Amino acid sequence: xxxxxxxxxxxxxxxxxxxxxxxxxxxxxxxxxxxxxxxxxxxxxxxxxxxxxxxxxxxxxxxxxxxxxxxxxxxxxxxxxxxxxxxxxxxxxxxxxxxxxxxxxxxxxxxxxxxxxxxxxxxxxxxxxxxxxxxxxxxxxxxxxxxxxxxxxxxxxxxxxxxxxxxxxxxxxxxxxxxxxxxxxxxxxxxxxxxxxxxxxxxxxxxxxxxxxxxxxxxxxxxxxxxxxxxxxxxxxxxxxxxxxxxxxxx
Numbered sequence: 290x291x292x293x294x295x296x297x298x299x300x301x302x303x304x305x306x307x308x309x310x311x312x313x314x315x316x317x318x319x320x321x322x323x324x325x326x327x328x329x330x331x332x333x334x335x336x337x338x339x340x341x342x343x344x345x346x347x348x349x350x351x352x353x354x355x356x357x358x359x360x361x362x363x364x365x366x367x368x369x370x371x372x373x374x375x376x377x378x379x380x381x382x383x384x385x386x387x388x389x390x391x392x393x394x395x396x397x398x399x400x401x402x403x404x405x406x407x408x409x410x411x412x413x414x415x416x417x418x419x420x421x422x423x424x425x426x427x428x429x430x431x432x433x434x435x436x437x438x439x440x441x442x443x444x445x446x447x448x449x450x451x452x453x454x455x456x457x458x459x460x461x462x463x464x465x466x467x468x469x470x471x472x473x474x475x476x477x478x479x480x481x482x483x484x485x486x487x488x489x490x491x492x493x494x495x496x497x498x499x500x501x502x503x504x505x506x507x508x509x510x511x512x513x514x515x516x517x518x519x520x521x522x523x524x525x526x527x528x529x530x531x532x533x534x535x536x537x538x539x540x
Contacts, residue, residue, distance in 0.1 A: 291329075291426075292327055292328050292329040292339065293316070293320055293322065293328050293329065294328070294329045294330070294331060294422075294423040294426060295308060295312045295315070295316060295328060295329070295330050295331075295423065296312060296330070296331060296332075296333065296419045296422065296423060297312070297330045297331070297332055298332065298333070299332045299333065299334045299336070302330075302332050302336065302338075303354070304353065304354050305343075305351070305352070305353050305354070306330070306340070306351075306352050306354070307349055307350065307351050307352070308349070308350040308352065309348065309349055310348075312350075313346075313347075313348060313349055313350045314347075314348075316328065316342075316345065316350050317345045317346065317347065317350055318347070322342060322345065323342065323345055324342050324343060324344060324345055325341065325342065326341070326342050327339060327340065327341050327342075327355070328340055328341075328342060328352070330352070331422060331423070331426075331427075331428040332428070333418075333419070333422065333428070333429065333430035334428075334429070334430075335359050335360050335361060335362065335428050335429050336357060336358075336359050336360075336428055337357065337358055337359075337360065337426075337428045338354050338355075338356070338357035338358075339354070339355045339356050339357070340352040340353060340354050340355060341353050341355055360428050360429070362392065362429055363390055363392075363527060364474045364475075364527070365472045365473055365474050365475070365477070365523065365526075365527035366392035366393075366475070366476045366477070367390070367391055367392055367393075367471075367476075367477050367479065367519070367520055367523045367524075368391070368392055368393035368394070368395060368431075368432075368447075368450070368476065368477070368478045368479070369386065369391055369393070369394050369395070369479050369481060369516045369519065369520060370395040370397055370436070370443050370446075370447070370478060370479065370480040370481065371394060371395070371396055371397070371481045371512065371513075371516050372396075372397055372398075372399035372401075372402055372481060372482050372483035372512060373396050373397065373398055373399065373402045373404070373405075373406040373410070373483065374399075374402055374403050374404070374483040374484045374485075374512060375403045375404045378513050379413075379414065379417065379513070380417045381513060382513040382516055382517060383414055383417035383418050383421060384417060384418075384420060384421035384424065385421070385517045385520070386418070386421070386431055386516075386517075386520060387418055387421030387422045387425060387427050387430065387431065388421055388424075388425045388427065389517070389520040389521055389523075389524045390427065390429070390520075390524055391431040391520055392429075392431060392432065392476070393431050393432040393433075393434065394414070394418075394431045394432075394433055394434070395433075395434045395435075395436050395443065395446065396410055396414070396433075396434070396435055396436065397436040397437075397438075397439065397440070397442060397443055398436065398437050398438070398439050399439065399440070399482060399483040399485070399487070399488075399491065400439065400440075400487075400488035400490065400491055401482070401483050401484075401485030401486055401487070401488055402483040402485070403483065403484060403485065406435060406436075406437055408435060410435060411433050411435050414433055415430075415433060418430050418431060418433070434446065439491075440480075440490075440491040440494050440495060441494065443478075443480055443495075444494060444495070444498040446478075447478040447480075447498075447500075449476070450475075450476045450477065450478045451473070451474075451475030451476050451477065452470075452473060452475065452476070452477040452478070452501075453477075453478050453480075453495075453498070453499050453500040453501065454466070454470065454471075454477060454478065454479045454480070454500065454501055454503055454519070455479075455480055455492075455495050455496070455500040455501060455502045455503065456479060456480075456481065456503050456504070456505050456515055456519060457482065457487060457492070457502060457503075457504075458486075458504075458505070458508075458509045458510065460502055460504065463502045463503055463504050464503055464504065465503065465504050465505070465506070466503040466504070466505055466519065466522055467522070467526075468522075468525070468526035468529060470501075470503060471519070471522045471523040471525075471526045471527075472522070472523045472524070472525070472526025472527035472528075472529070473526075473527075477523065479516070479519040479520075479523075480495060480500060481512050481515050481516045481519070482512065483512060484511070484512055505518055505519070
C-alpha cells in the first residue's frame, strides 16, 4: 500500500520535522492520520522520505524520519517557457508538468499577453506544482521563474541550453516535433506563445537567437495544450531505448 505524500521544503528537512499550515491540516483533519502512522514526504529536490507521525495537532504535525532516498533528475531535461495569459488554465498545466517531469517552467510576459504578469504568480503556481507532485510521486518540482522582461529574458536564460525549440502554428515547411528532436540528453527549452500569438518582433528575436521552428500539427492549439503536448513528446522520446532511436534515424 502506497503512503500518503506531503511536501516539506528542503531547508526544513531533517530527522525530526514539523508540518505546518495546509499540509498539516490535510494530514490531520482531511485524511485523519494519527500518531504511529507512516507517511511519505518529498522536498521537491529529488528526496523522498518515509516518516512516522509522532504527534498530530490542528496546526502542527510532528514526524520522525525512518528512511529516505534520493532520485536524480532525468538526463533529458525540459523547460517550458509559457507566455502569461489570463485565459490559460495554469492549474491543469502545472499538475501535468510535474507528472511529465518538467525541469523548469518560465512564465514570461509576451507582447500579446492578456494582462500583466505579477510576482505573486510564483506562489500560486508553487501550490499547484506541489499538488501534482503529491499525486504522481515525482520528488522533483520544476524550477519556477517569472520573466517580466519579455522574449529578451527568455533568450538570456536559455543561452546555455543544449536545444532551443519554437513550436508555432503559423508556419509551413518545418518539421514536426518528433523523437529525433525532443527528449535529447541535456537541457531543452520550448517556448510557447500566448493566446494572442507571438509578435513578429518576438519571432525575429527567437529565430536569430537559435530557436528552431517546429510544427505540432495542422490545428491551432491552446497554449496550455501546446505546452503539455511538448512535454508529453519530450517525456515519451526520452523513455525510448537508444537502439530504437538509432534505428529510426537510419530509416
